[in-house]
Amino acid sequence: MKQLIALISLFLIYPFTGQAQISFHDSFDANNNGWTEVILNSGETLVTDGVLRIKSNSKDTLTSHTFLDFDPNKNFVFSCTSTVKKINDKSKFGIIVDYIDDGNYTSFLVWEGVAIMTRVQQGKVVGSIKNGIKLKKEKKAEVNLKLTRNFKGLYFEVNDMLAIEARYIDIKSSGVGLCVIGEQLVEFDDLKIEQ
Numbered sequence: 001m002k003q004l005i006a007l008i009s010l011f012l013i014y015p016f017t018g019q020a021q022i023s024f025h026d027s028f029d030a031n032n033n034g035w036t037e038v039i040l041n042s043g044e045t046l047v048t049d050g051v052l053r054i055k056s057n058s059k060d061t062l063t064s065h066t067f068l069d070f071d072p073n074k075n076f077v078f079s080c081t082s083t084v085k086k087i088n089d090k091s092k093f094g095i096i097v098d099y100i101d102d103g104n105y106t107s108f109l110v111w112e113g114v115a116i117m118t119r120v121q122q123g124k125v126v127g128s129i130k131n132g133i134k135l136k137k138e139k140k141a142e143v144n145l146k147l148t149r150n151f152k153g154l155y156f157e158v159n160d161m162l163a164i165e166a167r168y169i170d171i172k173s174s175g176v177g178l179c180v181i182g183e184q185l186v187e188f189d190d191l192k193i194e195q
Helices: 002-016
Strands: 022-026 038-040 043-048 051-056 061-067 076-087 092-101 104-111 114-121 124-132 138-150 153-158 161-167 175-181 184-194
Touching: 043 061, 051 061, 051 175, 061 092, 076 092, 092 138, 092 184, 104 138, 104 161, 104 175, 114 153, 114 161, 124 161, 175 184
Parallel strands: none
Antiparallel strands: 022 184, 038 043, 043 051, 051 184, 061 175, 076 138, 076 184, 092 104, 092 175, 104 114, 114 124, 138 153, 153 161
16 A cells, blocks of 8 residues: 555656656667658668668768657757768768758758758758867767757757757757768667657
């Protein structure tokens, strides 16, 4: 009886603790969350072998996106791990938030020594922030990407280093994505959204 009372108390008190909870976790064991998958001559985006693999064979942009069940107007943390074939200064990779369609989104991308946030509305770049980071040429590199939204703004971290700080940016959509630009192979895994 004491255990039942303790269990009921836990369920009643826990929601009011104010701690972030994982509201979404994708280990990409299957495409249960509706990520876009394509196979083209220029590359592919596929959920396979426990990862979301984006392989670009050209200078084109390849993305995979979905809409998740979280409130983009509240504080959240979006994180994922990525295994990059070769970090270089010719190809970019990263995450997309506030995705509405291919002409309306905000991207946070990295490449050798650089991070950039780009805001696109109606197919036009309406703002960007670029910053130097400590990300060197490396083969088969493990890169942790993390985006935190709080009341002050958006904070993009690469391997626990603050790369971009963007204030006064509204996020309206729960659409998120993963992106590769240029000839590259990136495998994304362990995607989480905490809210």
